[in-house]
Amino acid sequence: MTTAGTNRIAGKGRLTPANTVRFTFDGKSYTGLEGDTLAAALIANDVHLVGRSFKYHRPRGILSAGPEEPSALVGVRRDAARQTPNIRATVQEIHDGLDAVSQNRWPSLAFDIGAVNDIGSPLFSAGFYYKTFMWPKVAWKHVYEPVIRNAAGLGTAPEEPDPDHYAGRYAHCDVLVIGGGAAGLSAALAAAESGAQVILCDEKPSFGGALWFEEEARLDGMDGYEWAQQTTDRLAVMDNVRVLSRTTAFGYYAQNFVGLVERVTDHLAAPEADMPRERLWQVRAKRVIIAAGAIERHMVFANNDRPGIMLAAAARTYLNHHGVAVGRKVGVYTANDSAYAAAIDLKKAGSDIPAIVDIRDNPDSVVVEEAKALGIRVLTGHAVTGAGGKLRVASMSVEPKNGGSAEVIPVDALLMSAGWTPSVHMFSQSRGKVAWDEESQRFLPGTYAQDCVSVGACNGTDGLAETVAEALDAGERAAKEARAKAKKSGVKIKTEGGGKWAGGMIGAGPGAGAGKVVKAFVDYQNDVTAKDIRLAVQEGMHSIEHVKRFTTNGMATDQGKLSNLHGLAIAAEALDRPIPKVGLTTFRPPYTPTTFGAIVNHARGKLFDPMRCTPMHASEEAAGAVFEDVGQWKRAWYYPRPGEDMHAAVNRECRTVREVAGMFDATTLGKIEVIGPDAAKFLDLLYTNPFMKLGVGKLRYGIMCREDGFIYDDGVVGRIAEDRFHVTTTTGGAPRVMNHMEDYLQTEFPDLKVWLTSTSEQWAVIAVQGPKSREIIAPFVEGIDLSSEAFPHMSMAEGKVCGVPARVFRMSFTGEAGFEINVPADYGRMVWDTLHEHGKPMGMCLYGTETMHVLRAEKGYIIVGQDTDGTVTPHDAGLSWAVGKKKTDFVGIRGLMRPDIVAKGRRQLVGLKVKDGRTVLEEGAQIVADPKQAVPMTMIGWVSSSYWSENCGRPIAMALVEDGFERMGDTLYVPMPDRVIEVEVTNTVFFDEEGGRLHG
Amino acid sequence: MAREAMRGHKGWGQQWGSPEPRGEYDVIIIGAGGHGLATAYYLAKEHGVTNVAVLEKGWLGGGNTGRNTTIIRSNYLYDESAGLYDHAVKLWENLSQDLNYNVMYSPRGVMMLAHNVHDVQVFKRHIHANRLNGVDNEWLTPEQAKEYCPPLNISQTARYPVMGAALQRRGGTARHDAVAWGYARAASDRGVHIIQNCEVTGIRRGGNGQVTGVETSRGFIGAKKIGVVAAGNTSVVMQMADVRMPLESFPLQALVSEPVKPCFPCVVMSNTVHAYISQSDKGELVIGAGTDQYTSYSQTGGLHIIQHTLDAICEMFPMFTRMRMLRSWGGIVDVTPDRSPIIARTPVSGLYVNCGWGTGGFKATPGSGHVFAHTIANDNPHKINAGYTIERFNSGRLIDEAAAAAVAH
């Protein structure tokens, strides 16, 4: 006996006794061995009770030795922020300092108050929620639901942000092999030796699959597990192979796109800080070989959930790999041969095997004889009808399966095997259709939907020799299909031994059949019993999907890996229909629960979404700008000076622009260069405005619609040459406008000779606006006569600014005389800083988007997306002048003619004057004609833009109001929660109505 | 319930029958999802029309009803929408008692996050319109939002900091399967035939164009009136009557985490970062993802869609990166050009259609069934669904929640 647990058998297993590991479970310290899972180490220390079930809070132990584990779920914590709920003890490797706690129990695992649910369980049958808790009505929300919620759930969610990081990789390969048992390794070897690029993954820390426990299997003359390690090593050094252990293929998506997740640090005591906790691999494979093996099923009998009752092959894993005996007096209950091997192994290791209870009448195979030869009592045609003990199994009740007197046999562990379920999960996820094989009573891959193939146990291939032969063939074939130059692999593998997987039973065993009121669990974690499934059928749930949803069978964290088939068989029996007629629920990703962090990997924090900053961003930051998010852009919102709040800063900026000048970063506007002999004709079609006659060197405001006639975008278009235009779009509209234009150009008007280039990123745009704008920029401008006569409002010219090539637009979104200077993006900051330095002493300020919004509202200029919302036409927005009357075609021309678009009652853009002269309306506030009406009120419009206008000395607002153009001067009302605000309908120009300042 | 428990539950009868189809029904509903079953229930209950069959090609509640994230709210912008969805919420409030089936309507509040100035403007517009329509919806500051939902990250250093939220307290969730089952049981009790595994393969019409019945995988079944409530498959079914629809069907995915103890008290939606989340009674975090970009009837979608959603969830709730995805799945949602449903008569006499719910149909289930039953029974819409015609796409009188709000359902 070693120090690493009283159940550790000297000389058994593959772990090194000297490599001990200290860990804690529920605060108590234990010793295990390096290479142990938490489950193995706990059993080694004779701990079988590890958790409580979901609904009844029944004591639960360790059922399996793999990811199918439904019962042994624990919380694992490294520190306060690094705690993870619902970790399967059968998967978690121990390391020094591992701190695990049991879940779903209070106050302690051995004494759990919630277990009263077990006594009250007749009330908590399948679907019980639906039939009760309805009265009184308020009680569901305030009483029942909170209680149910607290009782449900398993572990506790982490409460602090996760300090770990996660990584992601994309990979391409010829052949992806999922699963690294004898089948997967053989297939990978054959594919790799054929010259294919191969990725091989397996969820366990080391390869071998069933060879972890199948001691009698030999390949190439050596111990199977040893062969697996040598083969892995051989593959790992090949240039064309990537070997990924601790890596689960969790999702099989369209066109051989497979998601893998690699667990990198959870098994390490002290991971390096730069190591990701997990890594997502997104693999596109030309061929996929699924070698996922099979999962052993439990037997369904009364109290089959007592701690110490486990799957037979799991016990073999614990013994043959970990050197741990799961009990000293071990009963076996089986419906196939494979459990005999467990009995034989344990017997040879010194455990007592009081009986093998075999439900079959005449099992006839070598292992049966071998068991008998070892002196093990074999009871054929018998069944286990119950288990004694509570926190640990103490006995099994054995009866002849067709009735007879029961014998109670004391045991401290009970192994069971109902047979093996091929793991068709990935095949099914690939959208392949499984087919029921009547002869072997199992679902197997039927019709394939993708370029993949299943080999070995997951394909229903029984026996080691057959598996290896099939896998070698599949590997070689996949290589050939994926790669024209694949050669013959020449791989040959000699096999001996290895168990057969076929045979077994599905459904409830004797004593748990129809009419029996016992707790024979089908789905352990969700506490679904055979009886629950029959009740569901009795209540009319005739589809397996209904049964599943009504009982929650198969919906636990193991997603039915153990329970689905049993549940199906019990439902089929109750319905008296054949299993394939009742159907199998679809398998969906993920195969096992997959960490959000791994799926998200790098896309956190700053990398959640790219951040776009203009070339002048740093200067704006230095000037104290507060930024706002506009799409992915960070835009300077306002520039508060010490002691200023937003309101004060904006008021100052607004005043300064109109009194002196202001400078604004307009870089985020989209820009498109439209070039070609038909460029004007193209713009004529894409905008509502006419463009054919726009002179070279002139600018025009343009409105773009979709075919429905609603405003889609707007911007200023400048004609640089006969065949060249500089088009601007809104900030948010840039990509969609480009797409819209390309769509029409490529697919509707392909004969037009036009080329489009997005130049949004090429130009930095600096708007200098205000009475002194010309004075400020003039010293830096070369080659352009800036005088109003030579360069009037809505003109453009090319020249140099600060010595760099520039396109200067004489235009204004403020109502002041102004210029927008476009310079190559790399020079943007230099020009900005130069102009700022020069303009500042002259009284110029920097202004942000908020001031821009106020100034344009003072002039009644719309913001697409704020004063329009996708239901507003150019006519509604008061922009009929921008719709070419003489044009015979443009995008939107027909949409604008639709009956509802030309009918009365359209909401039209108007100005609002608040009668009290002080109150700034809330944007989004609704407008009514009669404020005294009852709710629901008839709303006739809404406030789209509203600001305090420092320049007007009063609040200003724009609104979309039904028939607004005809309501000029009318009084309307804005009902607020606390009062009603009276407004007068006006036009939308609040400042400099004549527009003289534009031309100054 | 307690009495049944003591009797070993032997007394629970079938919740709905498995009747053989009759030769003819007054009304056939195609599609036994929540909306279709609710329609049948209200036809029987409110209009005395009980000679009704609901035909379902698979199993009842197996389409979008059983695949959605069960969010209920009614804080829509337009009068038509607020009217329809609030009608539904009012029915939700008494539905468990009405059906004598616990549909677990849980008004835990639906909070919609604003991440930029535009969001703030849009939500305030909703809040004002809702108030005047008598629909509850209130503005929360970031701090109030965090108080309502403690896991929420309101840090100013987030990529898209939370600027506030719109909260509808009457919003919440319900148990999706229970809704289908509750309506099925209650309709069945009133004599409605629910016929599963019965795929409609044709719609037969008489000489005057009027519908006369349906061809099915179980033979011809006559009907005076037919209501199509086939969600993602609506275009396919309507094609059988030579009616082309303004619809496209897209895959929509959703996922749940492993169950954990209560940690998330309400429903949170964010349109700007694209995700919505709540926690089920079972303890699973229920998370809605977006649609794939292409039309599909496959009930699956790409991993990158799930990724994008979880990116957003972990951005808003950074403690959830260690949570694990337990199950993901897909549905097929039928989307209209204005993102509002069609609940209307069709150009074919005797044929009615209820479709186009996009990603947000579950919340409307009772209201949708209620007004559609009215429309079928009277051959005329209820005033609540009068605007939800097909013809609105000809006239331009759209109910454009998408354009006006840019908010997901």
Place this chain on the structure above:
Amino acid sequence: MLLIHCPYCEEERPELEFRHAGEAHIARPADIASISDEDFAQYFFYRDNPKGLTFERWRHIHGCARFFNAVRDTVSDKFVTTYKTGEPKPDLAEAANENKPQAKKGRGSK
């Protein structure tokens, strides 16, 4: 994530490089200004939305930026073919046969 063959780049690229662009072969009426409300609605709003083979448009937006057409099965999401804008609709029966090898049967389908 779909894998899409761009007929201009002549190679398969992941879906992330592409943007779906709706049903294909819906030409903008040359005389759009004079068509009826019904015809306009049919052109702009109504869609076949077929279950099975669909003609659709994609744009290789993060590649060559070209719009092109595809035939895809909306049940399996598999592409039958892709072809350049302006090329005629491919013969579906032929395309389907050429590109649809007999579904492989597994052991369970014996």
